[in-house]
Amino acid sequence: MDLLEKCRAYMRADEARDVGLYPYYPTFQGPVEGGQAILDGAEVCMLGSNNYRALSVNPQVIGAAQDAIALYGTSATGSRLLNGNLDLHEELEADLAGFFGYEAALVFATGYMTNLGVVSALAGRGDQVYLDEKAHASLIDGARLAKASGAMMRWFGHNDPDDLARQLAAAPTQSILVATDGVFSMEGDLAPVAELVAVCEEYGATLLVDDAHGVGVFGHGRGVIEQAGMQGRVPLMTLTFSKSLASQGGAVLADAKTVDFLRHTCRPQIFSAGLSPADTAAAHAALREIRRRAGRIPDALAAAEHLRRALDALGYNVAGSASPVIPVRFPDQLAMLSAQRILVDHGVYTNAVLPPACEGYQLRIACTDAHTPGVLEAAIGVFAALREDLLPRYRQVA
Template identity: 80%
Template sequence: MDLLEKCRAYAWADEVRDAGLYPYYPAFQGAVEGGQAVLDGAEVCMLGSSNYRALSSNLQVVGAAQDAIALYGTSTTGSRLLNGNLDLHEELEADLANYLGFEAALLFSTGYTTNLGVVSCLAGRGDQVYLDEKAHASLIDGARLSAAAGAAVLQFRHNDPDDLARQLATAPTRSALVATEGVFSVEGDLAPVPELVAVCEEYGATLLVDDAHGVGAIGRGRGVIHHFGMGGRVPLMTLSFSTSLASQGGAVLADARTIDYLRHTSRPQIFSSGLSPADTAAAHASLREIRRRADRASDAVAAAEHLRAALDAIGFDVAGSDSPVVPVRFSDQVAVLTAQRVLVDHGIHTSALLPPACQGYQLRIACTAAHTPEVLDAVIGVFAALREDLLSNPRRVA
């Protein structure tokens, strides 16, 4: 069998397409505005996006990107190490570090390569990496590269500091990296950051919190670390610009010496082109908007709380969460794919997640600041009207 035989034999996507249930790679037309998008020529309520602060079409953000293209062009045309470094990059790094309470920051071309570049660069032969069992794929893949370089990679039970402590207590070395998400992108729950900090401090491990889905949405915009009052006690933080910062790219934040080490030794940093001028400027403009609104409670979290309570009341299996993410669980693959298709046909777009992306089958609903109570009440009305169609075995409601 040649290398590509597995590609020719792959049939799952065709089978789902033939059943009329394929939910992936939808081609939207135009920007998402006011929580609404256009799909196949029809307007849908966008409940699948991580645009938590609804800034992707904000006039200041769009204008900043346009101005950056006019001044700098469309691309950096090279790695930052050599010729692709801009004053825009350094200004954004300084503001991120200042706002989030770290000495320094370093931009990467995507959120994914941020985690890939940080974990694989810091952990190697003689080190240990401990991952929350539900950690993002980018953390897992970074750990795989560390394993290839000789690190031992282990998992601890999801959001279980006691399990982590048991493993660290018998670790052969104190040179250990513990990595978790701040807000878990699939489940929507928050990591127990204070307890993880205590365990890591007791055993001399270094904690990394990937707060891609927390910054901008949690902790008055400063993320999960500040939500729990742990500023200054988490050595490493990563984030993605593709959520609340309404752009593309990512960053790691740490002490200045660690950032300088990563700047000169992380392969995804050294061998990638610098973040484009437009993406950099859009992320920076979004950060300014988030800072400007820092005294306000998160509209996205309030919207999610409202939607979660309403869906639970009418019989849907809704996971608990303190974030903008609302997971709705289903019994099997056909049930969740059918529910996603029925909702799209009735003007609501959600994300269908299957193993291995999650444990079980669920619709991932993500609320944003654009989802007003009126919009959400309309969504709840659709779920209620279609309840029997959406749930093959509806849960009894008292």
Template identity: 85%
Template sequence: MDLLEKCRAYAQADEARDVGLYPFYPAFQGPAEGGQAVLDGAEVCMLGGDDYRALSVNAQVIGAAQDAIALYGTSSAGPRLLNGNLDLHEDLEADLADFFGYEAALIFSTGYMTNIGVVSALAGRGDHVFLDEEAHASLVDGAWLAKASGAAVHQFAHNDPTDLARQLAAVSTASALVATDGMFSVRGDLAPVADLTAVCEEFGAALLVDDAHGVGVFGRGRGVIEQAGMRGRVPLMTLTFSTSLASQGGAVLADAKTIDFLRHTSRPQIFSAGLSPADTAAAHAALREVRRRAEAEPDALSAAEYLRRALDALGYNVAGGGSPVIPMRFPDQLSMLSAQRLLVEHGVYTNAVLPPACDSYQLRIACTDAHTPDVLEAVISVFASLREDLLPRYRQTA
């Protein structure tokens, strides 16, 4: 069999297309604004995005991106190590470090590359990497690259500090990196950061919290580390700009020596072009807006709680709580895809999530600051009208 035979034999996506239930790569026309988006020429309520603070259409953020293009052009035109480093990058890094309470920060071209670049650069021969079993794919892939360099990779039970402590005790003389999401983007639950910090301090392990989905939402915009009261005690924090910071790219925050080490050793940093001027400026403008709103609880949280309570009252045994994400589980792929398609046809867009991205077939509902009570009431009306179709499928997993 030649290498590409597996591609020709791949049929899973075609099976969904053949029955009209393929949910992936939808082509939206324009931005999601006011909680609404346009798909196939029809308006839908966007309940599948990660723009929790609804800043991707903010006038200041858009203006900052436009101004950066006018002043710097469209590209950094090279890796930051050589010729692609801009004062825009360094200004954003300084403000990130200040806002989140770290000595220094380092920007990468994507959030995914941030985690790959940090984990693979820090862990190698003789080191151990411990991942929450539900950790984001970027942390997992970074750990596999570290394994290729000789690191041992372990998984601990989801959000279980006791299991982590048991495993660390078995390798207590070795250097160890522990990595977890801050908010798990599909489940919507938060890592027990305070307990994980205590375990890591007990065993001398370095804790990395990927707070891609917590930044902007929790802890006065500073994320789950701040909310857990662990500011100054978690040595490594990563984030992406593609959620609440309304852009592209990502960053790691740590002490100055660690950042300098990563700046000169992380291959995704060294061998990738620097983040574009527009993306950098947009993320910086969004960060300023998050800082400005720091004392006000995000509307995304109250919107999600409002919707969660309404769905529960309708008989939907929805999971989650305390985050912008509401997961809805289904027993199999067909029932989940059918529900997703039915909702789209009635003007509500949700994310279809399949294993291995999560441990079951789920519709992921995510709220943002743009989901006003009027928008949510329209969504609730759709779920109410579809109870006869959706509840029988849903209750098979209740």
């Protein structure tokens, strides 16, 4: 059969387009500023962005990116291993390591490649990888690559240290990597880091926490490891620059020998061009701003708590989140896509998420420091006005 026949037979996107409910690849014009964005020429309240600290439009962050372009040009133009390693990269790595309390850091071109590369480089023949069953796709794909190299790949129940302990107790004596999100990007709940640390220490496993959505928000900006009081006890931490750090790229933090190993063996690192000067400088400026704000509780958390309570009071199915991420669950795909379209038509943008990215069907809301009470009340007003259109579906399912 022609390899591309599966592409010609793919109809799911066309079916949504045909009924006017296709929600993906929306075209935004300009930046997200003040919690607002321009979508197809119309202003909407942006409730989908991961820009938790609202730093993507911060003057210092923008200025740092502009200065880097003026001095270094637009690209590193080569892999860091050979000719694309900049002093900007090394300065950012030193500052990341110092801020998060690790010996060393290694910057990657994307957050996805960070997890893909770290897991696949560290685990191979004779090793085992245990993943939280709701771990991010980048961790899963890294584990799949490790499996292709001979590692065993296992799952443990979501945020269930007891299940992990039962499995590790029965596992053969091998080197073991346990990987989890710090804040789960679709559910918005936090990993039980302290309990996972205890299990891993008991059974000699190495814990990796991907704190893409926790950095900048929890633990005085240092994320969920600091929030749990586990600094110094999590051997591997990964993060992305595309959330609170308002840029592009990612990094792993670990002891110096592990980082040096990854520098020379991690294929997504050594076969990719170095992170661009602008992205590197922007991430570094955002990190400095997060450090400066370390004594302040992020407004994003208060905004999310206010919105979560309001939606719950209106009868919407929100549950479980303790972060800026709020899942609003629907009984089926049609109800979710219809709700997303109606909300956009009324000036509120949310993310429509389908399985397998999450369990069931949901609109994913994310709050930021830019969501002032006025912005939130306007959005809540829209949810209230649409309540009678949406809630009967919940009652029918119940």
